[in-house]
Amino acid sequence: MSFxxxxxxxxxxxxxxxxxxxxxxxxxxxxxxxxxxxxxVGTVAVxxxxxQKLSDxxxxxxxxxxxxxxVDIAGLVKGAHEGQGLGNKFLSHIREVDAICQxxxxxxxxxxxxxxxxxxxxxxxxxxxxxxIFADQETVKKRLxxxxxxxxxxKEKALVKTNETLLKIKDGLEKGVMAATMELNEExxxxxxxLSLLSLKQTLYALNVSEADIKAxxxxxxxxxxxxxxxxxxxxxxxxxxxxxxxLPPEEARNYLKELGLEESGLDKLIRASYKELxxxxxxxxxxxxxxxxxxxxGAKAPEAAGKIHxxxxxxxxxxxxxxWQDLVNAGGDVGAKEKGLIRLExxxxxxxxxxVVEFRFNV
Numbered sequence: 001m002s003f004x005x006x007x008x009x010x011x012x013x014x015x016x017x018x019x020x021x022x023x024x025x026x027x028x029x030x031x032x033x034x035x036x037x038x039x040x041v042g043t044v045a046v047x048x049x050x051x052q053k054l055s056d057x058x059x060x061x062x063x064x065x066x067x068x069x070x071v072d073i074a075g076l077v078k079g080a081h082e083g084q085g086l087g088n089k090f091l092s093h094i095r096e097v098d099a100i101c102q103x104x105x106x107x108x109x110x111x112x113x114x115x116x117x118x119x120x121x122x123x124x125x126x127x128x129x130x131x132x133i134f135a136d137q138e139t140v141k142k143r144l145x146x147x148x149x150x151x152x153x154x155k156e157k158a159l160v161k162t163n164e165t166l167l168k169i170k171d172g173l174e175k176g177v178m179a180a181t182m183e184l185n186e187e188x189x190x191x192x193x194x195l196s197l198l199s200l201k202q203t204l205y206a207l208n209v210s211e212a213d214i215k216a217x218x219x220x221x222x223x224x225x226x227x228x229x230x231x232x233x234x235x236x237x238x239x240x241x242x243x244x245x246x247x248l249p250p251e252e253a254r255n256y257l258k259e260l261g262l263e264e265s266g267l268d269k270l271i272r273a274s275y276k277e278l279x280x281x282x283x284x285x286x287x288x289x290x291x292x293x294x295x296x297x298x299g300a301k302a303p304e305a306a307g308k309i310h311x312x313x314x315x316x317x318x319x320x321x322x323x324x325w326q327d328l329v330n331a332g333g334d335v336g337a338k339e340k341g342l343i344r345l346e347x348x349x350x351x352x353x354x355x356x357v358v359e360f361r362f363n364v
Contacts, residue, residue, distance in 0.1 A: 006097035013105035014208035014239035021242040055291040066293040107210035132198040237266030281354035316363035
């Protein structure tokens, strides 16, 4: 299963520059560089230093990182829900992604013209959110109309509950509230899942800041532009710096980051934040042949994790040998870990944890 993050934003906010930097991004894993699937879709490895540590421990022949897809969604302008710009194309593309990354311009540059003629991050944010809300209003309206017909034939509990949920969402949307911020329980979210509501998707905010602001605190930038955003969902990036880094060989890029006083690039932060926003975790399999990172949803049990490797593993699951990656490295490998009693046998109900190194036992 691949997980997709759609990159959206108004014209001239730096969205295309950031995506271009992503498509050229060099990850410190020679056999698995960024690869472009289509002109507007790219798959990038999720930076994870733990994988290299495991590879060093086993002297693995190759490293296989976990990946995430980014989709450069074009066509967002005011009136997109009415077909302005690429309108319908934009909406269809964004429905297919698992999460949204809104790129918001938070820098002044007279050489880069803003679509509205002035820099106003709050206005940009409102335009994007309103387009998502307007689109969802149409979707909800159509589904309520079809439900009205279905309810005439009977009062099935699921249909009645779905109707109530949609009316609740409709009321919120009409007040300008994003579905994601409404108080919807898990049952209600499940009932409307098939609609792929745009304003219900998990959202991150990439603030494209100036080079001078790249080391600033997020709260400082949010206050500077009066942006009412949760700092936990905000990533500061400089499209200019990222485009320069993308042109450099890995070693030179790392040196450039050090010169700037940065520990990692904004894109690395964005990739990891996207992974976290999608509620994903990583478990590992490791040995002389390869050190491999696997992606699962947080809360997945051992058989489901086994199925990520091969369906036969899930079907014939017996148990799993589990150890935390750091414990394994500290013990110097399997032998030392077993001597210290650090490797556990876990059954079907075990919830896999981020950073687990697992070996599955199964019947074929």
